[in-house]
Each structure stands twice: as C-alpha cells, then as structure tokens.
Amino acid sequence: MAKRSIAAIIGLGLALTACAGMREHRGFIIDKSLAQAIQPGIDNKDSVTKTLGRPTFTGQFDPNDWYYVSRNTTQLAFRDPRVTDQTVLHVRFDQAGNVTAVNQTGKELIAAVDPSGDKTPTLGRKRSFFDELFGNIGTISQPGLPGSRQQ
Structure with missing residues (x-):
C-alpha cells in the first residue's frame, strides 16, 4: 500500500511539472534610459550603434529605418505562446545618417x-x-492540347 501511494505521489509530481509555464525573452534587451538618450538632430548612425548596438532589423524599403524589437512570452505546456510584453523602438535616419525621429510602440x-x-x-x-x-x-493525348502530338 505504501509503494502505491509513493508511486501515485511521484506520478502526480511528474504530471504537474509537465504543465509548468515557461517564460521566454526574444530579441533585443532595451534599456529605457539608453533608448531615451537618442535625440533627433543630435545623434547619427554611429552614435546610435555605439549606444544601442546593431538593430534587430532594418527597413525593407528604406535602409534608413532601424528597428529594435524586444518580446516576452509565456507558454503553458503545449499551448501557443502568449505575448506578455513587446517593445519596438523605431529609429529613422535622413540620407546623411542623422536621426530624424525615434518612436516606441x-x-x-x-x-x-485567424485562419479561415x-x-x-x-x-x-x-x-x-x-x-x-x-x-x-x-x-x-487529346488533340489540340499543349504537349499532345498532332499527326
């Protein structure tokens, strides 16, 4: 009887640990004080690279748009991950390489x-x-169709 209860407790413990939630961080770790230090008209590409590092990605249509993306997710067992926090820092440069705008969403x-x-x-x-x-x-092999032989 004692062996069964010990086995049941171990089985219950394994089942509960399988359903444990997972937290995950992906992307750039944005330091808010450094992000706020980027000033339009003062900073340029070199100073932004020295302050924040290389961007997560650049704009597809305009390489003067830099994006720093940070995302935190949680996931319970085999469910889809759910976004708990996301920050996108968008730094825009002019043709000379000077910062013209800094936006954060x-x-x-x-x-x-939602699929159909x-x-x-x-x-x-x-x-x-x-x-x-x-x-x-x-x-x-029907006549008149592309790829068929006509005699």
Missing part, C-alpha cells in the same frame, strides 16, 4: 490573424479528392 500593434478554417477557399468548381487524383488521366 508596445504590444498594441500585434495583429491577431481547415479548407482554403478557391474560385471555380469544386472537385473531390478522386477527381483531383484521377481527373487528368486521358486528357494529355
């Missing part, structure tokens, strides 16, 4: 994308699995 800009179910909506006729699998048999 939080997790309010995170977009929730388990099927992809398409235009046109609906075909079954077997129609898709066997539908092209015999159509290649």
Whole structure:
C-alpha cells in the first residue's frame, strides 16, 4: 500500500511539472534610459550603434529605418505562446545618417490573424479528392492540347 501511494505521489509530481509555464525573452534587451538618450538632430548612425548596438532589423524599403524589437512570452505546456510584453523602438535616419525621429510602440500593434478554417477557399468548381487524383488521366493525348502530338 505504501509503494502505491509513493508511486501515485511521484506520478502526480511528474504530471504537474509537465504543465509548468515557461517564460521566454526574444530579441533585443532595451534599456529605457539608453533608448531615451537618442535625440533627433543630435545623434547619427554611429552614435546610435555605439549606444544601442546593431538593430534587430532594418527597413525593407528604406535602409534608413532601424528597428529594435524586444518580446516576452509565456507558454503553458503545449499551448501557443502568449505575448506578455513587446517593445519596438523605431529609429529613422535622413540620407546623411542623422536621426530624424525615434518612436516606441508596445504590444498594441500585434495583429491577431485567424485562419479561415481547415479548407482554403478557391474560385471555380469544386472537385473531390478522386477527381483531383484521377481527373487528368486521358486528357494529355487529346488533340489540340499543349504537349499532345498532332499527326
């Protein structure tokens, strides 16, 4: 009887530790005092690099946009991670490399994308699995189709 209760306690302990939450930080660690020290009209690319380091990424359409991204998430067992805190520091430069603007946003800009179910909506006729699998048999050798031989 004592062995069963010990085994039950160990099993319960293992089950509870499997459901433990995980916290994770990804990206840049933003020091608020250093971020506030970046001043438009005073700083340039070199001084921003010395103060904050290299950016997380630069703008896709304009390399004079630098982004420093920091994100904290929590996750319980096998569920999807949930964002608890996010900071995006956007530093914009002019063509000469001088800071023109510094903007900071939080997790309010995170977009929730909800998939449209388990099927992809398409235009046109609906075909079954077997129609898709066997539908092209015999159509290649018909005259007038691309790839067919005409005599």
